[in-house]
Amino acid sequence: MTAQSIDTPYEDLLADVLENGTLTTDRTGTGTYSVFGRQIRYNLAEYFPLVTTKRVHFKSAALELIWFLNGDSNVKWLQERGVRIWNEWADEDGELGPVYGVQWRSWPAPNGESIDQISQVMESLAQNPGSRRHIVSAWNPGQIDEMALPACHAMFQFHVQPEEDGPGKLSCQLYQRSADMFLGVPFNIAEYSLLTMMMAQQLGYNPGEFVWTGGDVHIYTNHVDQAREQLARKPYPYPQLRFRRKPKDLFSYELEDFEVIDYQHHPTISAPVAV
Numbered sequence: 001m002t003a004q005s006i007d008t009p010y011e012d013l014l015a016d017v018l019e020n021g022t023l024t025t026d027r028t029g030t031g032t033y034s035v036f037g038r039q040i041r042y043n044l045a046e047y048f049p050l051v052t053t054k055r056v057h058f059k060s061a062a063l064e065l066i067w068f069l070n071g072d073s074n075v076k077w078l079q080e081r082g083v084r085i086w087n088e089w090a091d092e093d094g095e096l097g098p099v100y101g102v103q104w105r106s107w108p109a110p111n112g113e114s115i116d117q118i119s120q121v122m123e124s125l126a127q128n129p130g131s132r133r134h135i136v137s138a139w140n141p142g143q144i145d146e147m148a149l150p151a152c153h154a155m156f157q158f159h160v161q162p163e164e165d166g167p168g169k170l171s172c173q174l175y176q177r178s179a180d181m182f183l184g185v186p187f188n189i190a191e192y193s194l195l196t197m198m199m200a201q202q203l204g205y206n207p208g209e210f211v212w213t214g215g216d217v218h219i220y221t222n223h224v225d226q227a228r229e230q231l232a233r234k235p236y237p238y239p240q241l242r243f244r245r246k247p248k249d250l251f252s253y254e255l256e257d258f259e260v261i262d263y264q265h266h267p268t269i270s271a272p273v274a275v
């Protein structure tokens with residue numbers, strides 16, 4: 001693959017926000033350049049979209065995804081594995097309230113039972129691939145007030161495209177209501193791409209596309225220099241993702257099951273996170 005043919009939807013969007021973003025005051029008091037309503041897509045059949053124009057810590061992203069799938073809402077599990085990205089939002093016991101993992105695995109139903117949305121969507125993808133209802137929502141209006149941070153990656157949908165000579169291609173579209181382009185989004189792209197590939201492996205589908213849709217897409221004012229530095233870099237071809245084994249179900253993956261092959265990347269660029 002030549003440098004000219006590398007897809008760079010993330011970098012293109014970063015440039016778009018720098019160019020077209022409006023200076024906006026935000027909850028954290030930092031200030032952002034913000035646009036509203038954007039979409040990017042990656043072809044998971046060809047590569048794994050780990051951004052190459054800076055180092056993205058795949059290990060942290062993969063562990064955060066496993067933590068969501070565990071249904072966890074306490075940062076201790078992450079901290080024990082060296083992942084500190086949620087520390088600022090946790091209370092003294094490490095609790096975040098009913099955030100992503102809780103809504104994914106045990107959404108409280110009106111009858112007092114709880115709904116495992118992930119297991120239900122796996123079931124519907126296996127039994128009824130043509131359905132247009134393969135949806136998981138982390139946005140639970142009844143519990144927003146109890147969450148340390150209301151879900152940013154708020155809802156996602158899967159889709160199976162039939163293939164003539166194959167099992168079908170599994171795609172995922174995420175709606176992210178609020179998107180920190182410099183720190184959060186490279187993680188979010190890696191996580192949902194990985195989730196889609198794990199689900200494809202479990203269900204016997206081929207990977208299709210990851211489609212990312214953003215609501216308030218922003219660059220914090222104290223990330224502008226970092227974003228410019230990143231955009232001055234030449235992208236590398238993306239790595240590939242391979243599974244070392246096929247775990248017995250979607251909830252049994254461990255970090256060691258993922259192998260990121262040929263991840264060529266530019267150096268880390270540090271930036272402060274807005275709390």
Ligand SMILES: Nc1nc(=O)c2c([nH]1)NC[C@@H]1CN(c3ccc(C(=O)N[C@@H](CCC(=O)O)C(=O)O)cc3)CN21
Pocket residue numbers: 056057060083084085086089149180183184185187268269270271273274275
């Ligand atoms: N303002 C803001 N942006 C976010 O992206 C964000 C939040 N808040 N709050 C909740 C979570 C926490 N997230 C975070 C928090 C920190 C990093 C971060 O500091 N990343 C560094 C180092 C990561 C590492 O090595 O583990 C990076 O360079 O990507 C990333 C995502 C994503 N979310």
Ligand SMILES: O=c1ccn([C@H]2C[C@H](O)[C@@H](COP(=O)(O)O)O2)c(=O)[nH]1
Pocket residue numbers: 027028149150152153178179180181183184185188
């Ligand atoms: O996975 C995540 C989690 C959070 N973010 C960002 C988006 C915003 O910059 C903040 C959340 O602030 P709100 O005031 O609740 O919108 O966190 C992200 O990009 N990705």
